[in-house]
Amino acid sequence: MGGGSFRVRAATRPTIRPPPRGAGPPCRTGPTVGRVNVFTRFLPRWRSPLRGPWLTSVFAVALLVGIPVLFVTGLLSYAAYNPELTPVNDKTPDKGLLGFYLFSWPTHPYWLYRLTQGVHVTLGIVLVPVLLAKLWSVVPKLFELPPVRSVVHGLERLSLLLLVGGALFEFVTGVLNVQLQYLFPGSFYPLHFYGAWVFIGAFLAHVALRLPRTVRTLRRRSLRDPRDLRTELRTPAARTRPELPDATGLVPRDPAPPTTSRRGALAMVGLGSLTLFVVTAGQSIGGSLRGTALLAPHGRDPGSGPNGFQINKGMRSARIQERDIGPDWRLTVRGGARRSVLTRPQVARLPRHTAALPIACVEGWSTSDQEWEGVRLADLAALVGLGDAPPAVFVESVQRQGSFRMVALSAEQVRDPRSLLALRVNGADLSPDHGYPARVIVPGAPGVMNTKWVRQLNFGESTWPT
Numbered sequence: 223m224g225g226g227s228f229r230v231r232a233a234t235r236p237t238i239r240p241p242p243r244g245a246g247p248p249c250r251t252g253p254t255v256g257r258v259n260v261f262t263r264f265l266p267r268w269r270s271p272l273r274g275p276w277l278t279s280v281f282a283v284a285l286l287v288g289i290p291v292l293f294v295t296g297l298l299s300y301a302a303y304n305p306e307l308t309p310v311n312d313k314t315p316d317k318g319l320l321g322f323y324l325f326s327w328p329t330h331p332y333w334l335y336r337l338t339q340g341v342h343v344t345l346g347i348v349l350v351p352v353l354l355a356k357l358w359s360v361v362p363k364l365f366e367l368p369p370v371r372s373v374v375h376g377l378e379r380l381s382l383l384l385l386v387g388g389a390l391f392e393f394v395t396g397v398l399n400v401q402l403q404y405l406f407p408g409s410f411y412p413l414h415f416y417g418a419w420v421f422i423g424a425f426l427a428h429v430a431l432r433l434p435r436t437v438r439t440l441r442r443r444s445l446r447d448p449r450d451l452r453t454e455l456r457t458p459a460a461r462t463r464p465e466l467p468d469a470t471g472l473v474p475r476d477p478a479p480p481t482t483s484r485r486g487a488l489a490m491v492g493l494g495s496l497t498l499f500v501v502t503a504g505q506s507i508g509g510s511l512r513g514t515a516l517l518a519p520h521g522r523d524p525g526s527g528p529n530g531f532q533i534n535k536g537m538r539s540a541r542i543q544e545r546d547i548g549p550d551w552r553l554t555v556r557g558g559a560r561r562s563v564l565t566r567p568q569v570a571r572l573p574r575h576t577a578a579l580p581i582a583c584v585e586g587w588s589t590s591d592q593e594w595e596g597v598r599l600a601d602l603a604a605l606v607g608l609g610d611a612p613p614a615v616f617v618e619s620v621q622r623q624g625s626f627r628m629v630a631l632s633a634e635q636v637r638d639p640r641s642l643l644a645l646r647v648n649g650a651d652l653s654p655d656h657g658y659p660a661r662v663i664v665p666g667a668p669g670v671m672n673t674k675w676v677r678q679l680n681f682g683e684s685t686w687p688t
């Protein structure tokens with residue numbers, strides 16, 4: 223349909239004249255004193271002429287696509303910690319049935335977690351403007367009065383409360399964890415995990431209730447209200463009309479004159495999302511985009527040289543003492559009753575291998591592939607007689623405090639020939655901040671699995687702490 227025909231139609235459709243102010247029936251039901259509705263007295267009068275089912279539906283579709291991706295990548299992030307191996311890996315030990323989907327996290331492809339978590343965090347940040355716009359578009363409904371009209375209405379309101387509360391909670395905890403990871407010591411994981419289940423439950427209920435209407439709204443191109451994406455994108459503010467009032471109650475009864483068009487509103491939200499993408503995505507995509515990742519809390523300037531890539535917690539913040547990683551450092555390898563204690567030169571004399579692997583943190587940032595050099599975890603298992611079928615391993619750091627000082631790796635991870643106890647990176651010894659004298663590096667896994675300043679490897683599950 224061309225712009226010309228739209229104008230003809232627009233001219234022939236009934237004009238909606240706002241009723242004179244103060245006249246007409248009270249906007250909402252509720253006790254009135256004189257002419258003043260007690261409920262609505264102190265609420266703002268929502269009068270934007272842009273509000274209506276069409277704009278709400280456009281934002282809804284974006285969220286309908288984005289939120290399931292966020293949910294699935296979030297669940298994957300939990301699975302990636304291999305929480306079933308040991309309580310030490312499990313940041314949400316009381317998950318119960320909610321862990322039904324867990325599986326052993328694979329080591330292929332080696333960039334798996336880099337992808338899933340990069341998508342999770344980047345998409346979460348990029349959807350913030352869309353979420354806010356969607357909330358803005360339905361805000362009169364959220365403050366609908368009286369709050370509860372019947373049992374069914376009450377249930378619907380409760381599901382909306384869980385939906386909006388859950389959405390805000392998930393986005394706020396997620397963004398805060400990425401930006402200030404020490405804000406929720408330990409508690410971020412269960413908060414974000416349980417919040418996700420509450421939110422997705424309310425989300426599914428909401429979609430089931432509203433999807434038919436959303437589809438109808440976006441398909442509708444009647445003479446009475448010929449609003450579709452193409453015509454709307456050609457309509458400037460001056461020609462922007464309110465939608466016809468309908469059962470949704472989103473269209474204001476006394477719309478104000480337009481100050482912007484719907485395309486302006488969509489452009490503003492789109493531009494907001496695009497800007498957030500540009501200042502975030504570089505932290506996981508890397509390359510020349512890395513320099514633009516202004517919102518990336520880590521490693522905008524990771525220094526140069528072989529060790530010049532992002533650092534999560536350096537030696538100081540992990541409270542590593544010089545003497546713990548000096549010449550007195552020893553690596554203890556255990557397996558059943560057998561034990562082997564090695565100095566760093568002894569470790570360095572074991573067969574050495576290289577692997578090009580990234581570090582991909584739960585916070586969304588990741589490095590490009592680094593060239594690690596060290597001893598295969600499987601070869602270390604062989605030192606204690608477990609070379610034929612290396613079992614899972616429990617890794618401990620010299621670090622005394624902090625949640626990431628130990629971790630368990632699955633047998634599958636131990637057996638991958640790219641899984642190393644690394645001594646060197648990019649042709650140089652590890653720097654103290656990157657885990658000197660030795661650190662774990664495993665393909666496909668979250669950064670937390672790559673324990674730094676390793677002190678002990680305990681193969682086989684029988685003696686692990688519980």
Ligand SMILES: Nc1nc2c(c(=O)[nH]1)N[C@H]1C(S)=C(S)[C@@H](COP(=O)(O)O)O[C@H]1N2
Pocket residue numbers: 531532533534535540581582583584619621624626627628655656657668669670671672673674675
């Ligand atoms: N001992 C110890 N190892 C650790 C951590 C830690 O806090 N302590 N942090 C982990 C996390 S969360 C990440 S993302 C990676 C980061 O490694 P890098 O600092 O070398 O980039 O190390 C992991 N290894």
Ligand SMILES: [Mo]
Pocket residue numbers: 534582583584585669670
């Ligand atoms: Mo991390």
